[in-house]
Amino acid sequence: MNATRLDLDGRRSLVTGAGSGIGRALSLELASRRGELFLVGRREGPLAETAALVAERGGTAHVITADIAAEGEPERVVAEAAARLGGLDILINNAGNVRAGALEEIAPSDILAMIRLNLTAPILATRAALPHLREAGAQHGNAAILAIASGSALVGMPFYSVYGATKAGIAKFDEALRRELIGSGVHVATSYPGATDTPMMTSQQAGADLGFGRRPVEEVAAEIMAALENRQSDINTQLPERRGLQELNERDPLAVDAALTPKLEELRAAVSGHRSI
């Protein structure tokens, strides 16, 4: 089963954070494969816009508003998705938030908001979705769970300590779960975008010189979907300079410390206002 392509044609998918950015772009990729989508977010307006774009691309979309960081909501959303779609083939854990800055300057409430949305919510949504995904996997072998982690999961960037912790956490969760699901027909993949041009990045001022060169969101989403179809497990869409830093970090983490030292204050100034909570 693993050697074959993951067939995404006409699949029933739940996408969290589908009203904007990467979630919207991934939804449109699925729509162009005739997908039937269940779109989740807190605001109805952006979700309705995504739903209209999905229809234009040849997919169908159902919309539900929910704060998936709230207690009981991941389970409710998954149950409604499975009921409306008559099952579930694909779960995309995309919704996420960020608050950057020196750790002492991040409010405890923002720390908890990041952990709840980026880590707790996708784990609970995945747990709730598994019976449906297993059923689909047993039927056709093309079920999948995809998380949108971050390049911050691969290199601990200063001023992104909590964000990086949540993203590294979900990446390791995926890796373990993929092995737990061997033979089930449910593939598990993690994507690691570098800076991507989305609403999340509007409050961030760091550019390519600081390792935050941005990629267009449609390009990133297309690359993620193509890699998922190839059954890749770790999908890295970072630009070459950040991959270089990642490779150096694997070989010699203290060399990364040294490389970042002269840029530290500039980086702090550029990212301290970065907040999407």
Ligand SMILES: NC(=O)c1ccc[n+]([C@@H]2O[C@H](COP(=O)([O-])OP(=O)(O)OC[C@H]3O[C@@H](n4cnc5c(N)ncnc54)[C@H](OP(=O)(O)O)[C@@H]3O)[C@@H](O)[C@H]2O)c1
């Ligand atoms: N952009 C980047 O540079 C980048 C890089 C690496 C990884 N990522 C990751 O990619 C994912 C998508 O981010 P993005 O850049 O596309 O950001 P975005 O445009 O801010 O999208 C986040 C989406 O999540 C929804 N959302 C936020 N809180 C929610 C909640 N509590 N419950 C349900 N939905 C919620 C938002 O809609 P509502 O406000 O209506 O709820 C929004 O549509 C995130 O996990 C992010 O960490 C982004």
